[in-house]
Amino acid sequence: MEAPLIQVKDLVKYFPVKKLFITVGQVHAVDGVSFEIMRGETFGLVGESGSGKTTLGRLMLRLLTPTSGDVVYNGRSIFELEGGELKEFRRRAQIVFQDPYTSLNPRMTIYDILSEPINVHKIRIPDKREYIVKLLETVGLGEEHLYRYPHEFSGGQKQRIAIARVLALRPEFTVLDEPTSALDVSVQAQILNMLKELQSEFKFTYLFISHDLSVVKFMSHRIAVMYVGKIIEVAPSDDLFSEPLHPYTQMLLSALPVPDPKYTRSKQIIKPRGQVPSAISPPPGCRFHPRCPFAREKCKAEEPELREVKPSRLVACHLYS
Amino acid sequence: MSRRDEILRIEDLYVHFYTYAGVVKAIDGVNMSVLRGETYGLVGETGCGKSVTMRAVLRLIPPPGRIVKGRVIFNGVNLLELPEEEMRKIRGAKIAYIVQDPTAALDPLYTSGFQVAETILAHEENVGKKSVWERVVSLFKSVLIPDAERRVKQYPHEFSGGMRQRVVIACAISEKPELLIADEPTTSVDVTVQAQILEVLEDLKKTQEMTMILVTHNLGLVAQICDRVGVMYAGSIVEVSDVFRLFEEPLHPYTRGLLNAIPHVTRTQFRLEPIPGTIPDLINPPPGCRFHPRCKHATGICKREKPKLREIEPGRFVACHLYRGD
Amino acid sequence: MKEKLARGLNRMLDLMGYGEKWREWKRKRRAMFEEWELMYKALKRSPLAKAGAAMAVVFFILGIFGPQILALINGLYSLLYSQGIIKQKIVLDPYKIFAGPRLGKPSLLHPFGCDEYGRDLFARVLTGARVSLIVSVVVISLGIPPGILLGLVSGYYGGKVDEFIMRVTDVFLAFPALVLAMAIAASLGAGLKSAIIALTIVWWPSYVRLVRGQVLSARENVYVEAARAIGVSNLRIMVKHILPNIISPVIVLATLDFGTVVILNAALSFIGLGAQPPTPEWGRIVYDGLDYLMMAPWYSIIPGTAVFLTALGFNLLGDGLRDVLDPRIRRSIEFASGRE
Ligand SMILES: Nc1ncnc2c1ncn2[C@@H]1O[C@H](COP(=O)(O)OP(=O)(O)O)[C@@H](O)[C@H]1O
Ligand SMILES: Nc1ncnc2c1ncn2[C@@H]1O[C@H](COP(=O)(O)OP(=O)(O)O)[C@@H](O)[C@H]1O
Ligand SMILES: [Mg+2]
Ligand SMILES: [Mg+2]
Numbered sequence: 006m007e008a009p010l011i012q013v014k015d016l017v018k019y020f021p022v023k024k025l026f027i028t029v030g031q032v033h034a035v036d037g038v039s040f041e042i043m044r045g046e047t048f049g050l051v052g053e054s055g056s057g058k059t060t061l062g063r064l065m066l067r068l069l070t071p072t073s074g075d076v077v078y079n080g081r082s083i084f085e086l087e088g089g090e091l092k093e094f095r096r097r098a099q100i101v102f103q104d105p106y107t108s109l110n111p112r113m114t115i116y117d118i119l120s121e122p123i124n125v126h127k128i129r130i131p132d133k134r135e136y137i138v139k140l141l142e143t144v145g146l147g148e149e150h151l152y153r154y155p156h157e158f159s160g161g162q163k164q165r166i167a168i169a170r171v172l173a174l175r176p177e178f179t180v181l182d183e184p185t186s187a188l189d190v191s192v193q194a195q196i197l198n199m200l201k202e203l204q205s206e207f208k209f210t211y212l213f214i215s216h217d218l219s220v221v222k223f224m225s226h227r228i229a230v231m232y233v234g235k236i237i238e239v240a241p242s243d244d245l246f247s248e249p250l251h252p253y254t255q256m257l258l259s260a261l262p263v264p265d266p267k268y269t270r271s272k273q274i275i276k277p278r279g280q281v282p283s284a285i286s287p288p289p290g291c292r293f294h295p296r297c298p299f300a301r302e303k304c305k306a307e308e309p310e311l312r313e314v315k316p317s318r319l320v321a322c323h324l325y326s
Numbered sequence: 327m328s329r330r331d332e333i334l335r336i337e338d339l340y341v342h343f344y345t346y347a348g349v350v351k352a353i354d355g356v357n358m359s360v361l362r363g364e365t366y367g368l369v370g371e372t373g374c375g376k377s378v379t380m381r382a383v384l385r386l387i388p389p390p391g392r393i394v395k396g397r398v399i400f401n402g403v404n405l406l407e408l409p410e411e412e413m414r415k416i417r418g419a420k421i422a423y424i425v426q427d428p429t430a431a432l433d434p435l436y437t438s439g440f441q442v443a444e445t446i447l448a449h450e451e452n453v454g455k456k457s458v459w460e461r462v463v464s465l466f467k468s469v470l471i472p473d474a475e476r477r478v479k480q481y482p483h484e485f486s487g488g489m490r491q492r493v494v495i496a497c498a499i500s501e502k503p504e505l506l507i508a509d510e511p512t513t514s515v516d517v518t519v520q521a522q523i524l525e526v527l528e529d530l531k532k533t534q535e536m537t538m539i540l541v542t543h544n545l546g547l548v549a550q551i552c553d554r555v556g557v558m559y560a561g562s563i564v565e566v567s568d569v570f571r572l573f574e575e576p577l578h579p580y581t582r583g584l585l586n587a588i589p590h591v592t593r594t595q596f597r598l599e600p601i602p603g604t605i606p607d608l609i610n611p612p613p614g615c616r617f618h619p620r621c622k623h624a625t626g627i628c629k630r631e632k633p634k635l636r637e638i639e640p641g642r643f644v645a646c647h648l649y650r651g652d
Numbered sequence: 653m654k655e656k657l658a659r660g661l662n663r664m665l666d667l668m669g670y671g672e673k674w675r676e677w678k679r680k681r682r683a684m685f686e687e688w689e690l691m692y693k694a695l696k697r698s699p700l701a702k703a704g705a706a707m708a709v710v711f712f713i714l715g716i717f718g719p720q721i722l723a724l725i726n727g728l729y730s731l732l733y734s735q736g737i738i739k740q741k742i743v744l745d746p747y748k749i750f751a752g753p754r755l756g757k758p759s760l761l762h763p764f765g766c767d768e769y770g771r772d773l774f775a776r777v778l779t780g781a782r783v784s785l786i787v788s789v790v791v792i793s794l795g796i797p798p799g800i801l802l803g804l805v806s807g808y809y810g811g812k813v814d815e816f817i818m819r820v821t822d823v824f825l826a827f828p829a830l831v832l833a834m835a836i837a838a839s840l841g842a843g844l845k846s847a848i849i850a851l852t853i854v855w856w857p858s859y860v861r862l863v864r865g866q867v868l869s870a871r872e873n874v875y876v877e878a879a880r881a882i883g884v885s886n887l888r889i890m891v892k893h894i895l896p897n898i899i900s901p902v903i904v905l906a907t908l909d910f911g912t913v914v915i916l917n918a919a920l921s922f923i924g925l926g927a928q929p930p931t932p933e934w935g936r937i938v939y940d941g942l943d944y945l946m947m948a949p950w951y952s953i954i955p956g957t958a959v960f961l962t963a964l965g966f967n968l969l970g971d972g973l974r975d976v977l978d979p980r981i982r983r984s985i986e987f988a989s990g991r992e
Contacts, residue, residue, distance in 0.1 A: 068877060095882060100881045110892075112896040126883065152682060154683045170882070189371040189543065190587050193588075194587035197589070198600060219546075219588070219590060223589035223595055260518045261546065262546030263590070264549045265549055265573060265590070266569045280488070280519075281516075
């Protein structure tokens with residue numbers, strides 16, 4: 006089997022919580038996460054807001070330094086890279102942010118925005134202008150947009166520009182952090198299709214982050230479910246939906262309204278109970294146990310590990326031990 | 327349209343915003359009828375005019391917007407002709423409005439219980455302090471806030487987003503309104519919280535015999551809890567139907583487009599079918615049917631004439647030239 | 653006509669081989685021109701800002717072309733004299749004593765009257781504009797670069813650097829500007845030069861504080877992180893991504909400060925620490941006129957009014973610019989003034 010492109014090894018990121026300059030606690034944003042992403046794969050990451058998805062994505066691009074743990078990219082730890090190697094990593098690994106309204110500098114024209122990565126990495130191309138126009142055409146825009154400012158574009162167009170900026174460097178790996186959650190469904194469809202087409206054309210590897218289960222299912226080959234800083238289940242996309250193993254995944258799926266009145270009104274519902282616990286002092290044992298309908302004594306005391314319980318199905322739950 | 331016990335009827339409503347860039351023709355002839363006791367879903371993409379229509383019902387259009395024309399008939403009375411004094415009695419008491427952002431709706435300086443009490447006191451005189459407080463606690467219980475006695479004394483920042491939204495709902499139902507307008511009540515919360523809030527709303531609807539208008543862009547939500555649905559596009563309602571037939575056999579090309587554009591967890595899809603183009607500029611909207619530039623069935627008449635919302639099957643209305651009976 | 657000219661120009665540039673370059677340049681700048689046009693339109697809608705802009709322009713014109721304007725008037729006078737229309741030969745000169753009657757009232761020939769030496773006050777006030785202009789231009793253009801530089805570094809890097817820079821500026825900001833300027837000017841010895849030095853030293857810390865605050869919020873923008881993810885260097889992020897987005901408030905503050913510097917400079921001169929006689933300086937003229945306030949009130953009032961109007965003008969303009977340069981406020985102005 007092929008070696009994975011990225012290995013995340015027991016990654017931990019705590020943010021200090023300060024009150025009047027004194028640290029009073031720590032947000033356990035990412036708390037011991039391990040997984041691997043294969044080359045050419047779309048790895049989906051779902052979870053409710055605050056579960057640590059963005060933090061994990063930023064760690065994997067070294068936009069944050071971890072509290073502990075490691076990210077190995079192509080066999081090298083990204084936190085050890087320096088100078089030219091770091092720059093090369095910055096070229097190969099890219100990110101598209103959630104909010105297209107703020108991810109483009111309002112004082113730069115599209116031409117400037119798209120030429121920045123080319124200038125920074127001194128990419129040699131015969132005609133820069135032509136290259137940029139081609140990039141724009143790849144994402145469905147055109148030459149007439151070259152000298153416009155971001156505010157002249159709609160949200161969907163801005164997100165296309167942000168994607169073009171990433172494409173300029175021909176990266177291998179891209180973190181897509183909720184790239185369509187600020188967009189309307191008809192525009193979302195355009196962007197999602199485009200991302201899929203780009204992937205098959207350029208053999209990209211994606212980490213696709215979203216809180217929207219149906220979007221993640223559409224995009225991903227494999228999906229990891231996150232809950233309060235931990236990954237609690239990893240499964241191939243279809244399997245996760247046909248047979249969710251972790252009680253939290255089951256709860257998420259049953260809470261999801263499906264645009265099909267007959268189905269959604271007849272499906273079995275596990276009523277969501279309680280609230281997401283604070284990431285500052287997560288519950289001991291399994292983090293989900295206070296809300297879990299199947300919780301046992303063991304769940305309160307002992308933290309379950311993410312283990313393979315069936316071929317290619319990983320789950321962190323004592324029910325399966 | 328059927329007149330079967332209508333609680334709210336909007337006729338030929340036009341709302342314009344007079345901006346420096348030009349006149350934004352935001353609402354362009356909305357016709358809508360809500361029956362007593364039902365849950366009516368108003369769906370459409372951002373900017374299509376859902377909130378403006380609902381605000382027009384309460385006469386809360388912010389400047390530079392103005393209601394140009396139309397009638398809003400609530401229980402047989404045209405709200406647009408009422409004196410402001412009367413209107414104030416209707417707002418909050420007869421018709422309640424829940425906005426999308428629960429944080430903005432609550433004052434951080436007062437306890438959440440106090441804010442609910444305040445809405446009660448604003449509409450009722452001669453109520454004892456103690457009885458109001460008891461009512462606040464029972465309201466908190468009715469929106470399923472656990473530990474209500476303690477929670478009423480807490481400030482909004484001590485609540486999570488979902489809990490805040492429940493407090494906002496408690497405010498809204500404090501006067502037992504006949505009509506509850508929930509404008510994207512769950513857009514800023516997660517699915518599990520959304521499920522809990524929907525449970526609260528459905529529960530209230532049953533116990534209090536309310537009529538509800540659920541404004542949303544989420545087709546899944548509509549499928550889950552609405553009885554009838556109005557689909558809005560660029561300032562008009564393009565299709566009205568009961569929820570089952572709408573999802574089974576959408577009539578308007580826009581509705582069909584929307585349903586094909588979303589990913590479905592119950593299906594295996596390799597490609598979505600996006601609606602080509604973008605929503606039109608409402609300062610210079612396309613003539614005729616506002617959807618025609620994006621519609622693959624558009625013909626000459628679509629560019630010239632705006633289709634009227636017509637009943638083509640019992641209970642199914644569509645505004646599209648494809649369905650002209652003659 | 654305009655079109656013909658444009659076509660002709662295009663043809664000429666084409667022949668010279670610059671046609672495509674020129675058109676490309678115009679396309680590149682189109683959005684910028686449009687933005688400027690919008691700002692101009694927004695500025696035009698506010699009568700107060702317009703009035704402020706007019707006053708500021710007048711101040712600049714008088715400051716730059718004062719002597720030329722005087723020469724023009726003198727030419728007119730000598731023409732009138734040679735034609736015999738006026739009887740007296742008159743030269744308006746800020747320094748010439750006994751050019752008119754001592755403490756003479758304002759008249760056709762001496763529009764602002766004369767001082768106790770018979771010097772023409774119109775000429776003195778007009779020339780005084782230049783002194784004020786020089787002081788404010790020098791003080792502000794010397795204060796802004798270190799202000800921006802230190803503010804950027806302080807806000808962007810944070811930590812110890814920030815701590816150090818901010819404590820130093822706090823020391824300066826702890827004293828009221830005038831008191832500090834007085835102390836510095838007094839220790840340097842009276843004179844225009846020391847007034848300028850004193851005001852400059854007093855001035856830059858306020859820009860550091862302003863810029864730092866702006867940088868702190870600007871660096872949280874997603875596009876800054878996006879630039880970092882691409883591999884853009886810190887220097888380039890500061891210059892290309894942060895600075896252009898925080899420059900508007902600096903421009904506004906600089907505009908407001910023009911008025912303040914004029915006042916403070918006048919105040920320094922008034923207490924004898926600024927420009928020395930016979931240099932015509934507004935504050936100094938006000939001071940000199942105080943002795944004759946009962947006999948010749950115009951002596952003090954007119955230069956005082958000049959100071960006041962200049963400060964007022966820049967304040968109105970600054971307030972107007974604040975709205976014009978902020979795209980959000982600009983938009984709301986547009987909405988608010990929409991026709992019914
Ligand atoms: N820079 C930061 N400083 C402090 N806390 C942070 C920071 N970034 C994220 N957090 C906290 O970490 C947790 C996870 O956040 P995030 O990764 O953004 O979640 P998600 O993307 O899943 O919504 C949240 O509780 C959030 O408040
Ligand atoms: N204050 C305003 N000024 C100008 N136009 C406005 C204003 N508020 C709303 N509009 C216009 O009205 C349209 C409908 O807005 P809204 O009802 O808020 O949409 P939504 O369906 O997302 O609730 C928008 O496209 C917008 O152009
Ligand atoms: Mg996030
Ligand atoms: Mg809305």
